Amino acid sequence: MTAPNDRQQDLIDSKAGIHVVDAGAGTGKTFTVTRRYAEIVDQDDVEPEDVLLVTFTNNAATEMRERIVANCDYGMRELSDAPIQTFHSLCHDILMEHGFEAPTLLGIDDRITGSTRVLEDENVERERFREFVRRFSDDHPEHDDFFRAVDEPVELLGLINQLAAKGVFPTADGWYRNGERHLDGDFEAFREIFDELNQPRNGGSKQSELRSKLGGYGNDKCYLPDAPEEDEVRGGWGEKQVPATVARLAFDEEREALKSFVHDVYHEYLAFALSRNYLNFSFLQLFTFVLLCDDHRLRDDVAFEYVMIDEFQDSSEIQFKLALLLADTNNVCVVGDWKQSIYSFQYAAVENITEFESRLDRFVDELNEDHERVSWATRPVTGIELVENYRSTQAILDFSEHSLVTPAASTDDVDEAAVRDRIVSLSSNTAHENSRIEAIRHEDEHEAVLTKIQEIVGNDAYQVEEDDELRPPEYGDVAVLTRTRDFGRELLSVADEYGLPMAYEGGIELFRSDPAKLLLAWLRILEFDGERGWAVVLEEAGYTLDEVKHVLESEAYPDNLRAFKSVLASLETVGGVAQRVFSQYGYDGAYADVLLTTVQSVHSATTLTRGDLVRFIERGIEEGSTHDVHASAGTNSVTVQTIHAAKGLEHPIVVLANMNAHRFPPSGGNSAAITFDDPIGLRQRKRYDDDHGHPHIYDSWRSDVLRKCLPRGYDEERRLLYVAMTRAESHLVFSAGENPNTFLEDLPVDVKELEPDVQDADSSETTQARLQIAVPTPDGPVGHSPHTLMRDDVFEDVDDGRGTAFGTQTHEFAERYVLEGDVDPSNDDERHVKSFIDSLDGELRVEEDASLPLTVDGERVTISGIVDLVHIRPDAVEIIDFKTDLGRHAEDEYRKQLSVYYHVLAEWFPDREVTASIFYTADGTRVEVDPLTESDLVELIAEEQGLDTSAQ
């Protein structure tokens, strides 16, 4: 895309006023937003600091920044402090600068300082929350009744986050501004939902959906004796509707005690977090909102002349409100696509975009209730629709719309006309229109998918477009998208059996993989010789359940397994044990690799015992902690990812697998005893009562009725499929196993039975070995990268005018040249890199993740980063880091960075000589660097941490 199309140009030109941009999939949104930004800041009286550009991920922010630099008069350096960031990071910045007294605005006697940390790890926060709840419940016997109804205290943290995302905050003795309103619910809004759901169906011959749902009223429930009988709630036999009075009856309930419980937990947890010197992501937004709301001068000071929000369909209610406070004028532009809103579980409110105008009015009214905070005109609101799609063929674009109107179950109905009315159809701009849209089905879905992929690769019927030309597809052109990680993992292991190159992209639950489970089993055997280990090992060895039982009872373990046990017992390190287990079972894939690296990295940080490792793996399994996995650039392999992870990406050929019937577990509040739903307010689903002589937990009949009134529906599920389909550029294949779901049945595509016939690919190119999993960092203060050791001021004078984007480009060239070889240099830096690489003789590795554990002041610290290039020869290993910088002022600073990698490499290759060099791409010179010792590094880190704390 070189020149904007007309609609894109409209958006670029429309700098003033409120704009809502419907930017469908593949319509060049980033391109347009970055051009618009460039035009805004290129105006004489506008500086980058006047323009807020919000994205939803840090990656997106980085990409935006880089693309903006390429398009405007500002360089990377000038834009490095520009507010192009996520809401969370903006809030963090504001709090660090102005938030010192923000807690006092909620009646909390504490301060936010430079040492207040953002707790990023959910599991760590849960642990702290549990500790908080233990203390809280001890201190507040008056809330005992509520705690007895709550099984899992952590659900209260979920409730707090949910309330925070809606802008409901506690003050010392009540609720911030009009927050309490939300907790009481809104009867009128509720009754509308109730009435809608209570309409008889089939022209009056069939009971309403609500009455039908209440069919099981009272089954397996224990209500207080004053609860109405089923007949009273549903209407008698033959009735078609729930009596209208039930709405009021169910809604009205005394909830002062409940509100006060939630208030106290919420408020005291805020205070607890601050006393422990941390904030979670929700609290960043909470305190920023409070600060901007209360401090009118600060708001004026911070507010931006232009506000642009990307991916607006992913924003939450509080973020919408924050955006209003942050806008100094009505130059507000939100860009998004309601059809791609799939993150409600992260509090995204699709209504922010679908009901933009009414929400705008409502939120502005609320904010202006007691003081005019938003003083700009909220009209006119101009809509702009980007309709030219640069990704997919017209056939795919048209087809994808079906997903949005397809019922997901026999009981599900879609108002097709209303949905179609809302869809802005896209028009394809691709050069070729050669799409195949197919569907396959077989019980052995994994094999069927692989068979299909083998049929596609190299097949002229599935040509893909590259540089306006058609060519036969390769493995790398195919992506398998699934809803669940599990399916992806299973598919991957089947592909591995056949040697078909396939790589997973996204988060995997590393510790729940087979290699991890087996390692855990053997460690348990070595440590405890207990049943829990043996059972797994025996089952893996092919024993039936009965046989396993017998062996366990008689403790007559098979000789070969006993022998293997003594082999393991003789090994000195846990790393050695892991290695031996994996080789015994033939686990040589990426999972085993990473587990090994993980084990070894934890090991080298401390003296890890087998018991420690058992607990380490157990915790990993329990928490389901995920590790990001990605294939190396340039690898020709099929990509497997979840649809969520694929959002924003594109693939020539998409296989949408696992289109099977699914019933999802209870959605929304899960089984939390205390829930919050906007129109209904705060509800307790179970209550503790001992009015009747003995303690008992009762179900709440009101809550049971109310819950039926809030159908979650399948809209987001439909949007998920829409996202999946619109990833495809040229071809789309659906696949199902035993139970194709209604989507597949209702889509206008023939589902063909496909008899699996996977050929052994046995390719040495199999990507499992090349798969990279980011090595998890062990406990301890993390967040160090070698860059944190370097001093910024050293670099200020050495701008060679080309910026970071240039370096990235050269870097990418190097990576592609090493991996693919067949790349032509396009500038001098790349030519220097090319001839340098040509001059190297050994094995080359690019982008190696390196992670160095150290002990600083008795605490474990890990520095991790990426080595640009590793050059391996039989007797020597060299680390090379590319720098564009001509000035050389910074060589000493670079030395710190290189030293980190040096020590990692020295550990990886204990028998070889290790050296570290900087390669200056501008003039093609190489400079060898003397590494610092580990103790020097420790000192540097200690110093840096010291600076951190003294800076408060």
Add this chain to the structure above:
DNA sequence: CGGGATGAGCTTTTT
């Protein structure tokens, strides 16, 4: 055809 009982199966992930 509608209503009721019964049994099976069970996410996604960013800050």
Add this chain to the structure above:
DNA sequence: GCTCATCCCG
């Protein structure tokens, strides 16, 4: 714990 599909009955 919740929903869907399925079966059986009226």
